[in-house]
Amino acid sequence: MTLFGISSQALFGQLLLGLINGSFYAVLSLGLAVIFGLLNIINFSHGALYMIGAFVALLGLEHLGMNYWAALVAAPVVVGLLGVLIERTMLKHLYKLDHLYGLLLTFGLALIAEGVFRYYFGVSGSSYAPPEELQGGVDLGFMFMPLYRGWVVLASLAVCLATWYVIERTPLGATLRAATERPLLVQALGINVPVLVTATYGVGVALAAFAGVLAAPVIQVNPVMGSNLIIVVFAVVVIGGMGSIAGSIVTGLGLGLVEGLTKVVYPEASAVVIFVIMIVVLLFRPAGLFGKQA
């Protein structure tokens, strides 16, 4: 069977692959959206923290014999604590200043992190094997689906939904949102707003580390893996609407699919299609697809 001259087999295969990539975009852009939406910080170090997450898994395996499942918990904790440290020592001084300062600081931190890892590990990086339980794959008829990739989609969706639920549907989320809208008022009600803010940043970057561990068995773990991805993820956030939690999840998955389709039709354009969409969206809806119009 063919659709528009493309075999349905190729189409389904590419759509599924698009969904897998979209899952990575969703988790990463979700972290960015949480940090921007609640803290008003454009976290340019997100890609570097994603890379550090992958390295925690790799180094944990090499030096401590830590397996994949342990890494999936340990890396977000380690990177989350690193985030807390960054927030407490550096970012908290910038909240009253223009967004640009936060962006510059986190961009500088990303460059430093990449440089340090490149110095010690080189750019070629190392391979990280998928866990034994998820090695191999199933033949879906239209394509061979590695089990691990299936797990990536499920794990990402679960984490995205859980994060969305906590922020949008629980009392804790309500407090968080209130604390960002009216910090003084919330503080007057006896809630420790600075701690909330620090914790939020920690959780946001922990999401990046989680994505890093998810990606480790799929792509080579190297110091530039984050910078390759971060620009696309920023485009996803801009298209979804800066700070919109649900927007970043839906757009992440959707753009993964669009990219997958482009790879069937005209592979050369697959690297730019997301940016073309970004331009179009910005022209007609400057606040993004799911953003609140200013």
Next chain:
Amino acid sequence: METRVKFKCLAIAAATAALLNPAQAQISDNAVRIGVLTDLSGVYSDVSGKGTVVATQMAIDDFVAKERPSFKVEMVSADHQNKGDIAANKAREWFEREKVDVASELVTTSVALAVQKIAKEKNRIALISGAASTRVTNEDCNDVTVHWTYDTYAVANGTAKAVTKTGGKKWFFLTADYAFGHSLEKDAMEVVKANGGEVVGSVRHPFPGSDFSSFLLKAQSSGAQIIGLANAGGDTINSIKQAAEFGVTPKQSLAGLLMFITDVHSLGLKVTQNMYLTEGFYWNLNDETRAWSKRFFDQHKRMPTMVQAGQYSAVMHYLKAVKAVGTDDTAKVMAQMRKTPVNDFFAKNGTIREDGRMVHDMYLLQVKKPAESTVPWDYYHVRATIPAAEAFQPLAASKCPLVAKK
């Protein structure tokens, strides 16, 4: 009368001095400066990068210790970030203000093409080790450039010919969508067809990429026996890793058209085993290569790539030529370098052709199985030595104007 005698004496003295001391005067400020312009931070920094700076320093130290030259040898290095314009500016600054005599290494085609042009304009020398495109010695050739280590023709030729001849007739190409990838793909396709093979399809992927699964899926459904990887560095690494993940290999085989030992090192033998590749140097070829590579390893903590070994060889050959002619004058040094065969641990009887190509033996290698590797970095079986005369594009096919004139 007295003044006339005095004048004669002075004239004779001046003439004698000029005759007796030509060499000293002709090395500009009595120092030879070698610039290493390389990728110190980007995708090619493992293949070339700091290792080429180490190799250059080794060449200088060895030269000074062995040859005891009357001039000083200095090295400067800079990161070109794989950008042609940055490289061009740096080379210009070096040539114009810092009295650099030779710009070397120059990984990435765009960098090599930009710098070789400036070297010609400023009448200095460009020694290229890391860049791959055959354009360097074809359309863009000039008489101040030497392309030392390898090129896309040599690596594609070696691997594609060997694989096609051993039965891999149906090929699919996975190609990085920029000048280098296209060049590699074209060179390899021609070799496949010339050896009775068939190209069933190709796909071009954006550069740099990290997810190649879509492209691999196309390759998988193409029915090809061999998937030729016309890309490099991180792109090749991820292509190989993901081909294993999606079950493309071992049903179909991969042929890495440009791979380096650092790629194999980072992927591990489990995923790369049995792959064919072609390189201009392998550390474990013989006692001489092992001895040099061990010294390199002691300093750099990694075994040398062909680019790093070639860099040493090129710099050493250049310095010996400067000493032999007693000047750093570009034309004279180039003439001397052309005249003298290259004989060191890197090349045996290598020669520099008029198009600037240094021709030497290349090696067809096959990656060992994990069980076959006995010591660290012991990764290859040497399957064949491709003699210099066959390894590179024949002069008859050259598009270099310097050759056409003859």
